[in-house]
Amino acid sequence: HTELNGVESACERHLEMRQDIQNMKSDLSELRRLTEKIDIAFNVADDVARSMVRDYYMDGYSWEQISMRHHYSARWCREKVKKAVEDMSMVIFGMKAKPLQLSFVFVQ
Template sequence: MNEQDEYVEKTKRLLKSYNALRVTLANQEARIQLKKYELGLGEAAPISKYGDAPRGGSQELNAVEKAAARRITIEETIGRLQAEAQKTRYAIDTVDRCLRALPTDEQALVREHYFDCLDWRSIGESRHYSERWARQRGHEAVERIARMIFWGVQQMELDFLLEE
């Protein structure tokens, strides 16, 4: 398999997972909101007691330290979740940008096959064309999307060739 075919296969996998990515992003954002809510709840840290007792305040300080450790853990979790959501959002936005760059009829082919899970025969029939026509046009659209996504890689290769 050559490199271009590899890019096309990666693009097909990305398109096939588009709906799942949208659900994943929604779930990630919901988890972030839940963690922020937990962070907002906080814990009332007790006030330290100082008095005549030789061990006054030791339990309260442990509770304060425990609350601080919990807060740090939640903040770290929020940061990790936000980073994961950003990667997911980037993948979705990449597909959306590429689709917008295609002609309307090619956008529809890609959406119907990869997002709506229609087979090429049904897509061709709905447009009064053959399955072969739908498959070929869909493949051309996916190749264009792959070039848009992986243009940087291909461009670096072109730059290398032009420098010689």
């Protein structure tokens, strides 16, 4: 394997950067598409369900805290959130989102 001269090396770096830029544009396009799907899915739920989903998954509130905030039983809140998440996941993932047991992990 031969070493590249300065011009060849710069040309190779340029080609690699162009490929990196193209990959980043593709990634950005995919992220925009996914973000739009998530926005649509989030709006499938009613205001109360959206608020509870946000409280539990994004803000880390306990079911008891959510229950007190919304004036419903903790059990009812869990069921409301479960149904909302199922509906949202159907919008995002389609039929693939209907496993035997739903388990979602949101990471930052």
